[in-house]
Amino acid sequence: MMIPDAPSYHALAAIAVTIAMFVAFARGRLSIEIVSLMTIAVIAVGLYFFPLEGTKPTDGLSIAFSGFGHYALITICALMIMGRGLVVTGALDPAARLLEGVFKINLQLGLLVSLLIAFFLSMAVNDTPVLVLLLPIFVALANRGALPASKTLIPLNAAVLIGGMATTIGTSTNILVVSIAVDLGMPTMSVFHYTPIVLIAALVALPYLWLVMPRLLGDNRVESEDTVRRFEARLRIGADSVLAGQEIATILPKLPANLKFIDNPQGAIHEDQRLRISGTHEALEDAMRTLKGEVAPTWVLDRIKRKSTDKRQDITVVEMTVTADSRLVSRTLSTSGIADLYGVAVLGIHRPERIIGQRDQFDDGGDLRIAEGDVLLVMGLIDDLHDFARNDSLLILDGARELPRRSKALLAAAIMFGSVFTASIGLFPIAISALGGSILMFVTGCVKFDRVGRALSGKVIVLVAASIAIGRIVLESGAAAWLGEWMSLGLQHLPAAAVLAVIMLFVTVLTNFASNATAATVGTPIAFNIASQLGLPPEPLILAVLFGCNLCYATPIAYQTNMLIMSEGSYEFKDYIRTGVPLVILMVTTLSILLVMTYGM
Known part of the structure; x- marks a missing residue:
């Protein structure tokens, strides 16, 4: 076997840029956005002054900036918008509450069930839509007190990717590898041709995903649980409330998480009774929905909803701090006239520990007197909220939250399901169905045009664009082909299992630093040629390429689902390396052994 020629200067430069980008990401001194934009700039400037053979200087610009108009980036943005539609309409709340019930039994059991659901769904459905469906559910679960999103999304994504590897229709990359192999003269593989191999490998990987991965990931929530404010409120029992006619002791197991009764009334609870409760913002919302009670006068809540419908504006809930100059100091909610004056509803009051215990907290009717430093949880339209804060000397805190537009929940779910x-x-x-779905989300009002910025992540956008540019330059410069030639030269003296492992690792490296399509396009013909040169059956080597294309766990740029979870999990580049590299090693070892055993090599 002849020694390959020396690589071109462009190939060496492509390898150097790829390594430099990886090192910069791994060190974490510069933000992902800066590194991504610098990578694109280096490619653009370098190819302008030193163009590829047979190209013009301006052709390099199209390579460097092709990612911004690439269908993969457009698809990811469209999927983010559809996911936003599911969140703001509350369409996934039923599924989240169902899984929340499993997590309440046991956190580890809940995670295991979730991983199995993700794995088996992605065997039949393309892995990107599966993750898009599950992602907002797990973000909602984290907000409800289950495991933090940062501890669940990377394991969930890995389960989706492993499941997608199990069938020829699981990912578009699988279809690409199989079609290239057929063009090279191999017979067509059936949908479940190699599924048993992946199922056994998944059994080996599952304990790592379930028990080890979450421990390697930190809690990246901005606000820890012990700083979440609890608000005191009065829950008015409605005629159809599950509490009516019941005693508190019998209803306690059915209460929403983070909700407590301050009073413990004796005997059965009756309609229109007002009970003092304490809970987080989410707990108060759950109390109103599940217990069918209200924490503010019904007439003002109805007026806010009618006004929201007439003006086509979202209802917003904000937290406001009472200042020393506020007229509300020493008043109660019932004597403040807030609802009449501003058309907003105060859902609850949070009292900081520093002012708990002062005298005259309650009036004769048992209502809490408002004090300087109290935090009010207020609901209304945004203009009314600002009028209230300005006129009554309140400070609006960060973290305003729009209430879900539940009237469009079924519509949003139908759009997502159709896509x-x-x-x-x-x-x-997937690009066309995602774009169509996002357009429908806009047209039907599930997602507002002025809220698109909240759905999209600038970090993910520039990262996708940079990864596409790197993939193109690695392929078009000849760097991938040159690496493949050297790899085939060194495999002739290795045992079959090592040959499979090296091919799988080579394709895995391409996948994690270029793209799945690049790895499939370059790796499949190389594996086929190696099989003929070494006298090995081609099918296990082709499968090694297919498996390697799916082992994209080690970097966020490896696959679009990795990037989808990046902003929601508040992940850094090193999180993928820390959890993904051990999984890659585990899967390469297991799959190589299984291929040798299956094909009698």
């Missing part, structure tokens, strides 16, 4: 279904059966490419 996922049409993509999963191959009726439309």
Whole structure:
């Protein structure tokens, strides 16, 4: 076997830029956005002054900036918008509450069930839509007190990717590898041709995903649980409330998480009774929904909803601090006239520990007197909220939250289901179905045009663009082909299992630093040629390429689902390296052994 020629200067430069980008990401001294933009700039400037053979200087600009117009980036943005639609309409609340019940039994059991659901769903449905469906559910679960999103999303993504590897339709990369192999003369593989191999490998990987990965990931929530404010409120029992006619002791197991009764009334609870409760913002919302009670006068809540419908504005809940100059000091909610004056509703009052215990906290009717430093949880339209804060000397705190537009929940769910279904059966490419779904989200009002910025992540956008540019320059400069030639030269004296492992690792490196398509396009013909040169059956080597293309756990740029979870989990580049590299080693070892055993090599 002849020694390959020396690589071109462009190939060496492509390898150097790729390594430099990886090192910069791993060190974490510069933000991901800065590193990504610098990478794009280096490629653009370098190819302008030193263009590829047979190209013009301006052709390099199209390579460097191709990522910003690439279908993969457009698809990711469209999927983010559809995911935002599910969140703001509350469409996934039922599924989140169902899984929340499992997590309440046991956190580890809940995570295991979730990983199994993700794995088996992605065997039949393309892995990107599966993750898009599950992602907002787990973010909602984290907000409800389950495991933090940062501890669940990377394991969940890995389960989706492993499941997608199990069938030829699980990912578009699988279809690409199989189609290239057929063009090279191999017979067509059935949908479940190699599924048993992946199922056994998944059994080996599952304990790592379930028990080890979450421990390697930190709690990246901005606000820890012990700083979440608890608000005191009066829950008015409605005629159809589950509490009516019941005693507190019998209803306690059914209460929402983080909700407590301050009073313990004796005997059965009756309609229109007012009970003092304490809970987080989310707990108060759950109390109103599940217990069918109200924490503010019904007439003002109805007026806010009607005004929201008439003006087509979202209802917002904000936290406001009472200042020393406020007229509300020493008043109660019932004597403040807030609802009449401003058309907003105060849902609850949080009293900091520093002012708990002062005298005259309650009036004769048992209502809490407002004090300087109290934090009010206020609901209304944004203009009314600002009028209230300005006129009554209140400070609006960060973290305003729009209430879900539940009237559009079914519509948003139907749009998402239609997009996922049409993509999963191959009726439309995922890019087209996602774009169509996002347009429908806008047209139907599930997502407002002025709220798109909250759905999109600038970090993810520039990271995708940089990864696409790197993939193109690695392929077009000849760097990938040159590495493949050297790899085939060194494999002739290795045992079969080592040959499979090296091919899988080579494709895995390409996948994690370039793209799945690049790895499939370069790796499949190389593996086929190696099989003929070494006298090995081609199918296990082709499968090694297919598996390697799916082992994209070690970097966020390796696959679009990795980037989708990055902002929601508040992940850094090193989180992927820390959890992904051990999983890659585990999967390469297991799959190589299984291929040798299956094909009698």
